[in-house]
Amino acid sequence: MNHNSQINSDGFAIINSVYTENEIDEIISLIENSTKDKTENTTFRKSEDLFAIRQFHKEIPETLAFIFNEKLKKIINSNFGEDYFITKSIYFDKPEKSNWFVAYHQDLTISVNQKTEVVNFKNWTVKQNQFAVQPPNEILENNFTIRIHLDKTTKDNGALKVINNSHSKGVFKVDDLELENETICEVEKGGIMMMKPLLFHASNKTTNNERRRVIHIEFSNQQLPDGLEWSEKTVFHD
Template sequence: MEYINEINSEGFVIIDNVYDENEIKKLISIIENVTKNKTDKTTFRKSEDLFAIRQFHKEIPETLDYIFNENLKDIIKSIFDENYFITKSIYFDKPEKSNWFVAYHQDLTISVDKKLEIENFENWTTKQNQFAVQPPKEILENNFTIRIHIDKTTKDNGALKVINNSHSKGIQRIENIEIKKEKETICEVEKGGVMIMKPLLFHASNKTTNNERRRVIHIEFSNTELPDGLEWSEKTKLN
């Protein structure tokens, strides 16, 4: 119950010790075995500052049994319900000397299978044959994201910083928020821990300054069926 209250009031919660050392090693081994041979795929993005795999759970499905261990399944069941499914996943690897940073933003789009003219679905984009759209805020308010930390994440290697409770105020523009008057939290997470957050929570990520790697598996969830034949492009039900 405490996790539910924290997510509702703050927009996020950090839970340590979800994965043990052996589970983390297995995840790293599976990811490295695949990525050393497949970096030319369109879902793989590599630069000096970031390596990312989009549609991660589809590209490397062997990881799912380790990601959804009994600890994580119990957490999802106790906080949310059994009707949630995966809608999107990304693997981020921020190298030791990364200058990559992300400014404050809300996660306002979802990945879908096609473009349709549907009321209150707007700001359509297409990237690498992937359609994205901003749905009604009620859908976003109902969704959640889990970030699985393969490395210890601190303020010095790009831990997320968030504006507490900003998820409760709907869709906003960051320039309309007086950040100095808001409570900010740097979300440091131990290796093997997770951060659960709401999409409308304003969050940002700074550059790495301590020469330590930061790897995160980012998975988005919903329990909402989309209207008029529109489908989540990466929809995967949990076992």
């Protein structure tokens, strides 16, 4: 279960069979029951090409008991340690005929509780009443993301494409990206992808009429300076 060397070298790792069919069905059922009457919620984004829920673990907290099963907790502990907590989560539902695609980028911002002047925190934005900021690189380098796949994800329904080892070079412009080491990250239903925020990643349009639902969860173990707090901070372990 230890994929630490691969995550450090490539910037990502894929592990299948983290969830049983029943666990995935429970998570999907909780999401569907919670969202059927809530489409006007400010954390929801709905279009023909994408349905997304920001602050997912706060909007549908009852999913956490199924998401953080014994397998996932062991994976996190063995690869990263026991002191990590949730800092952000988003649910993505890419419908069967989606033309949604995302160009290559790094995940450079974190969600915080307020806007304040802090050294080396820059590029402040506000999205749906949520402050976001780009922290110093060392914070981003120490964080990680887990993507939980509720459907089989392939190159034909928008699986992530990544540039291996691009996380090791810090923050840089996409214009300077070299595409030779591209990997398409196909993941089975019930599998996960672990990745570093600075890894360049993208996704294509759906071409095979197959739905793609993913829960994206970001983690950190760091204290922020000068009164800044992680606005979505949630401890998931006992």
